[in-house]
Amino acid sequence: MKSSLFLLLIFVAVDAVVVTVVSAASGSAILSLTLGAAAAILTILLYAWTARRIEKREPTDVPRAGWFRATARGxxxxxxLFVATVLPIAVFGxxxxxxxxxxxxxxxxFGLMMAVATVEEVLFRGILFRLVEQRTGTWIALAVSATLFGLLHLVNDPSAIGGALAIIAAGSMTAAAYVATRALWLPIGLHLGWNFAEGGIFGVEVSGSDNAATGLLRGVFDGPALLTGGGFGPEASVFAVLACLVTTWYLLRVAQRRGNIRPRRPAQNPENQDA
Structure with missing residues (x-):
C-alpha cells in the first residue's frame, strides 16, 4: 500500500512539472515539440523504471512491440472522434x-498535448486504474479513475460541473481503451488526438482551460451550452459525451471478447490466512 501511494505521488508531481515546463515553451513551436516529445518519452521510461524498482513487476502495459502503430492509430x-463531434454541432448552427x-x-x-496525454494516461490508467482494479475489479476501477479524472478538470473551471461530467465520459473511454488492449499506447493516442484536434486544429480551449488557443483554424462555438459545451468548450457538448460513451461501449465489448474484464478479488478468509 505504501509503495502504491508513493508511486501515485511521484506521478502527480511529474504531471505538475511536465505541464509547467512544456507550457513555458509555448512561444516556440520547435521547442514545444522537442520538450513535449522528450517529456512523453521520459514519462514512459520513468513509469517502466518505477514498475521494476518499486512494484517489482514487469511493465507489460508499455510493450515495445507495436507502440508507434498503436499510438498513431489512437x-x-x-x-x-472530435471531428465527428464538431460536425453535428455545425449542422445545428x-x-x-x-x-x-x-x-x-x-x-x-501538439507538443504540449504529447506531454499532457502521456503523463495523464500513465497517472490515471497505468497507475490509478490498475491499482484499484487489482482490489476491486475492472468496473469499479473504471468508475473511480474516470470520476477522479473528471474532477481534476474542475481546476480549470470550478463551476463547470457539466464539463467535469463530460470529462468523466472521456476518462471512461480511455480507461476502456486500456482494458481492451491492456496497454497504454491506445489511450495515450486517443487522448492526444482529441486534445490536439480541439486546440491544435479547431483552435478552441481544451477542457475549460482559459489559455488562448492558437490552432490552425479560428473556430467559434456559439449557441446553447447543451449543443456547444458553453464556456467549458465543446468537450461538454452532448455530442462529445455521446461520442465518448459510444466508443467506451465498443471498447468494453472488445475487452469482454478478449477476456480482459477482471472480477473483484474475493476477500481472503482469515482462517485460511492462519493456516
Missing part, C-alpha cells in the same frame, strides 16, 4: 470557422 481515432489561425501554434499545441 491519435487518428481521437482526431476523428453552433460552430463556424472565423478564419485561419497559426500553423506554428498548431505544432506548439
Amino acid at each position: 491519435t487518428l481515432a481521437g482526431v476523428g 453552433g460552430f463556424r470557422i472565423a478564419g485561419w489561425g497559426s500553423f506554428g501554434g498548431m505544432l506548439t499545441i
